[in-house]
Amino acid sequence: xxxxxxxxxxxxxxxxxxxxxxxxxxxxxxxxxxxxxxxxxxxxxxxxxxxxxxxxxxxxxxxxxxxxxxxxxxxxxxxxxxxxxxxxxxxxxxxxxxxxxxxxxxxxxxxxxxxxxxxxxxxxxxxxxxxxxxxxxxxxxxxxxxxxxxxxxxxxxxxxxxxxxxxxxxxxxxxxxxxxxxxxxxxxxxxxxxxxxxxxxxxxxxxxxxxxxxxxxxxxxxxxxxxxxxxxxxxxxxxxxxxxxxxxxxxxxxxxxxxxxxxxxxxxxxxxxxxxxxxxxxxxxxxxxxxxxxxxxxxxxxxxxxxxxxxxxxxxxxxxxxxx
Amino acid sequence: xxxxxxxxxxxxxxxxxxxxxxxxxxxxxxxxxxxxxxxxxxxxxxxxxxxxxxxxxxxxxxxxxxxxxxxxxxxxxxx
Numbered sequence: 340x341x342x343x344x345x346x347x348x349x350x351x352x353x354x355x356x357x358x359x360x361x362x363x364x365x366x367x368x369x370x371x372x373x374x375x376x377x378x379x380x381x382x383x384x385x386x387x388x389x390x391x392x393x394x395x396x397x398x399x400x401x402x403x404x405x406x407x408x409x410x411x412x413x414x415x416x417x418x419x420x421x422x423x424x425x426x427x428x429x430x431x432x433x434x435x436x437x438x439x440x441x442x443x444x445x446x447x448x449x450x451x452x453x454x455x456x457x458x459x460x461x462x463x464x465x466x467x468x469x470x471x472x473x474x475x476x477x478x479x480x481x482x483x484x485x486x487x488x489x490x491x492x493x494x495x496x497x498x499x500x501x502x503x504x505x506x507x508x509x510x511x512x513x514x515x516x517x518x519x520x521x522x523x524x525x526x527x528x529x530x531x532x533x534x535x536x537x538x539x540x541x542x543x544x545x546x547x548x549x550x551x552x553x554x555x556x557x558x559x560x561x562x563x564x565x566x567x568x569x570x571x572x573x574x575x576x577x578x579x580x581x582x583x584x585x586x587x588x589x590x591x592x593x594x595x596x597x598x599x600x601x602x603x604x605x606x607x608x609x610x611x612x613x614x615x616x617x618x619x620x621x622x623x624x625x626x627x628x629x630x631x632x633x634x635x636x637x638x639x640x641x642x643x644x645x646x647x648x649x650x651x652x653x654x655x656x657x658x659x660x661x662x663x
Numbered sequence: 664x665x666x667x668x669x670x671x672x673x674x675x676x677x678x679x680x681x682x683x684x685x686x687x688x689x690x691x692x693x694x695x696x697x698x699x700x701x702x703x704x705x706x707x708x709x710x711x712x713x714x715x716x717x718x719x720x721x722x723x724x725x726x727x728x729x730x731x732x733x734x735x736x737x738x739x740x741x742x
Contacts, residue, residue, distance in 0.1 A: 397730075401715050434717075437674060440706060441715040509707050525731070533730045634706050 344380070351375040370561025377553050377599055384468045385549070385595065389541050392464050393534035396428065401438065409445050414495060417447075418454040422490035425458030426483060435459040436631060443510050443635075450498025457648055458490030460594065460622050465545075469598050474611075481659070482615060489619075489651040496647055497640075505640035545595050552596030556603040568609045580656035583613050584649055587620035594622045612659025619652045666697040667722060667742050671729075673704040674717035683718060683729060690738055698742060 351372045355361050361368040404424060411417050421442075428435065435456060442452040462483050470479040572579045592600070601614045622628075624645055632641050671683055684700055691698040703709050712721055718729040722741050732738055 405715070434674060436706065437710065437715045437717065440710045441713075444710070444713070510710075513710060533733070 344376075347376045347379055350379070366561050370557045373560045373603075374553055374557035377556065377602075378549070380472070381469065381549055381553070381595075381599065382546075384472065385465055385545060386538075386542065388465050388468045389538045389545075390534065393538045393541075394530070396537070397530045397534050399428070401441075405438075405441055405445055405447075408442065408447050408451065412448055412451065414448065414450060414498065417451040418491045418494045419487075421451045421455035421494070422458040422487045425455040425490055426462040426487055427464075428459060436635060440510060440513075440635060443506060444513050448498060449503040449506065450494040452494075453497050453644070454490040454494030457493045457623070457644075458486050460628070461489065461619050462486035463594050463622075465595050466598060466618075469602075473602055478611070478663070481662070485615075485655040485658070486619070489648060489655065493644075493647045493651055497643055500643060502640050502643055505637040505643075507635050507637060510635060545593065548593035548596030549599070552592060553599040556599035559600070559603040559607060563607055565607060568604065568607050572609050572613055574610045574613075574660050579610070579613050580616050580660070581653050583617040583656065584620040584624070584652050587617050588624050589626065590621050591625045591627055592621055594618075597621050610660045611663050612656040612661075615659055616652050616656030619655070620649065623648055623652070666699050667691075669698055669700045669742060670712075670721040671700065671702045672709040672712060672714065672717055672719045672721065672726075673702065674709075681718065683720075686735075687720075687738060687742065690735055691742065694739060696742060 354375055355368055355372045356363050359371075361371065408417065408420060408424075411420055425435070428438075439452050439456045442455065443449070467479055467483065470482055572583075597618050601618050604617075605611055605614050629641060629645070632644065636644065669687060671681065671687075673681065681702070684702060687698060687700060690696075709717070709719075712719070712726050714726045714728070716728050716730070720727045720729055720732065720738075720741070725741075727741055732741060
């Protein structure tokens with residue numbers, strides 16, 4: 340990994356300072372250098388992870404998972420299972436919401452289905468890869484664990500609040516159905532076109548987000564003075580984490596787009612916990628997310644859902660700042 | 664000549680008007696089959712069929728996972 344970064348740095352050096360002839364110590368040169376390095380690194384990571392996850396999901400028997408959850412409906416254990424499932428499935432809400440409805444159809448308790456729905460966008464595999472490369476495995480493990488804990492606790496809390504009656508009316512009227520389990524007998528070679536097609540679509544969707552996120556991140560890296568955040572967002576300021584969470588709600592940046600911004604914020608002295616709370620909130624509590632949820636939940640449940648995970652995110656932010 | 668009723672189920676955030684529709688139409692035309700295709704993408708319409716995998720194809724009330732039937736011959740075998 341070290342070698343890879345070094346190579347990237349040399350490449351960016353050559354591009355910015357030799358080819359374009361930008362002065363080495365200039366603000367713009369610095370930002371551009373950061374951008375080129377970051378962009379290459381993230382694109383390489385994203386391609387690797389997307390294909391890897393494509394293989395995983397191609398073999399993930401959705402129907403069988405649902406059956407398994409049906410048999411393990413106990414509160415607690417079922418929640419942990421569902422959150423783990425949320426962590427390994429790709430993060431797009433378009434694929435997680437149908438599964439959520441499917442769980443409701445299978446008469447799986449709402450709390451368990453919610454544990455899945457909360458963790459699914461929060462723990463995403465590209466974030467895992469980037470955290471691992473930037474901050475090492477300890478922080479990565481803590482990030483994944485906190486996403487799973489948030490899902491489990493959130494699901495149980497919402498269930499206890501008696502939220503079950505607030506799922507969308509049409510879901511309640513759906514008949515219980517049994518999915519036929521058709522064996523997938525295809526060879527790996529037969530899986531390849533599907534994996535490739537999925538990965539290609541995902542990559543196409545992500546590139547603009549990565550570009551915008553990195554542009555913002557590079558700007559912060561090149562132009563914002565070191566001490567700027569220290570003054571406003573220090574660990575000692577108790578309002579910093581809740582504010583970061585609230586500020587993230589109207590921002591809609593894709594999970595992958597927000598990562599480079601997080602990275603440059605942390606470089607400039609924003610505490611890691613505050614940054615991670617911001618990241619989780621910008622993914623899990625956005626307006627588009629609310630619009631999607633509106634299709635499957637009544638208003639009361641959406642509000643409870645957002646408040647519960649919002650509070651959970653603030654708590655994890657504080658917790659992170661305590662540890663690091 | 665009987666018309667086969669086909670429904671294509673999309674996930675809620677993917678646009679209708681997919682290449683799948685034209686693909687099926689093409690195959691049908693080639694083999695002189697009459698098809699009537701309807702595309703559904705609203706959750707309320709698609710979840711009724713009991714699948715969680717999109718895109719899926721419904722032919723005469725039976726649900727098929729498009730990923731497993733995406734080749735021409737396989738599609739032809741179900742329509």
